Amino acid sequence: MELRHLRYFVAVAEELHFTRAAERLHIGQPPLSQQIQALEAELGAQLLERNKRSVRLTEAGRLFLDDARRILALSEQAAITAQRAQRGEAGELRIGFTFSTPFTPYFATVINRYRQQFPHVSLTLHEIATLHQLEAIAARTLDLGFVRTPETTFPDAIQLTELRQDPLLLVLPVHHPLAAQKEVAVADLAGEAFVMYPKNAGTGIYIRIFRLCRAAGFIPRITQEAGEASTIIGLVAAGCGISVLPASFDRIRMDGVCYRPIADPQATTSLFLALREDETSPLVTAFVKLAEAAAQEEKRPAKPALVDNNNYE
Incomplete structure (x- = not known):
């Protein structure tokens, strides 16, 4: 049984007329009748009662129609999900960040923009120190991460893009x-x-x-x-x-x-975006593009505030 058989049956069941169903499907009436007969033979159940003047659903046909509609809806949703994933609009993205990163307005800007632009992507955020992030990205347990200047050797497979300097x-x-x-x-x-x-x-x-x-x-x-x-x-x-x-x-x-x-x-110290050099995921590509665009908006490094909690200046 193929999806096209389900589409053929649903069209006939909704039209209750083979000619109109064939026109709707853009196929001839004889091939449509043959496909329905083949479907019934495969199922071992009569789905339609037809004579020269009318077509109606059997009890088996009514029950089968509900399931056929659900299966077709799921197949359409699966296709949409795959297309979204190909465009970087669906799936899961695992992102690491250092302890200091959430205190930068930049991080909030990037995450909020990404959630707004890609609402169907599930973001999983992990607070991890820089060197442990780089190890996790190389091991493919993280997709990318916000890291500080490593100050030491790190896996060759990692690419670092500087976002800002603090x-x-x-x-x-x-x-x-x-x-x-x-x-x-x-x-x-x-x-x-x-x-x-x-x-x-x-x-x-x-x-x-x-x-x-x-x-x-x-x-x-x-x-x-x-x-x-x-x-x-x-x-x-x-x-x-x-x-x-x-x-x-x-x-x-x-x-x-x-x-x-x-x-x-x-x-x-610099804030970098780290990812694998061989990364091809559309999800990662879309996030990197957004993060780099937000970094470009910040022309100047953040200036520290001179603050005493006991003596504000």
């Missing part, structure tokens, strides 16, 4: 002597206690801080580690040390903490 900020207690400065050089942090992500957290910022400090002539003294930026900021507020984070985290307001720009021009 400054790094110094996070320190409001009563710290350096809080009186409008900006702070990395060299001024020698001897300070650092609160940082663990080395194995997979964040590029860990390596970035070490490189900045070594370039300034010292190795950072890590006295406390935490896996979440909000925890790091809370530990700074508790007097456990100072920290360096991407500027997007300055949106976390916490008593006892202030943020200061770092004077060194190399104290920046």
Whole structure:
């Protein structure tokens, strides 16, 4: 039994007239009659009662008509779904993002636009550190990801496209002597206690801080580690040390903490879109195009706000 047999039967059942059904299907009446007879023979059931003056459905025909309509509707929907998927308009897209990414207005803009333009695509979002994202993309458990500057080697199969560049900020207690400065050089942090992500957290910022400090002539003294930026900021507020984070985290307001720009021009981190070099999925292509267009709209890197929660400036 083929889909065309179902279409033929539905047309006859709705018209209850072989000539009109044949005209509707753009085929001859004799071939249509033959196809219906063949369908009944295959099913082993009479679907239509016909004589010279009328055609009517049997009980088997009425029941078969309901199922035939459902099957045809499903086949049409399957074709539409396949066509949407080919155009990148349907399916599932698995996207990773770093801990700092949701704090950038850019990320919200991209995700909202994509949902509006591609409502039939299921977005699965995963918060994962940069290096772990790159591994997941190479292993095909993620389709693409928003990552920070890796600062280390990563799988050759990964392609990175820079979307924006953000400054790094110094996070320190409001009563710290350096809080009186409008900006702070990395060299001024020698001897300070650092609160940082663990080395194995997979964040590029860990390596970035070490490189900045070594370039300034010292190795950072890590006295406390935490896996979440909000925890790091809370530990700074508790007097456990100072920290360096991407500027997007300055949106976390916490008593006892202030943020200061770092004077060194190399104290920046970039946000990249990562994907496999051999990626051919229309879903990924459509997302990349939208993300790159949104990045072009942002002509200038975000400027950090100078905010003290205890003393707003």
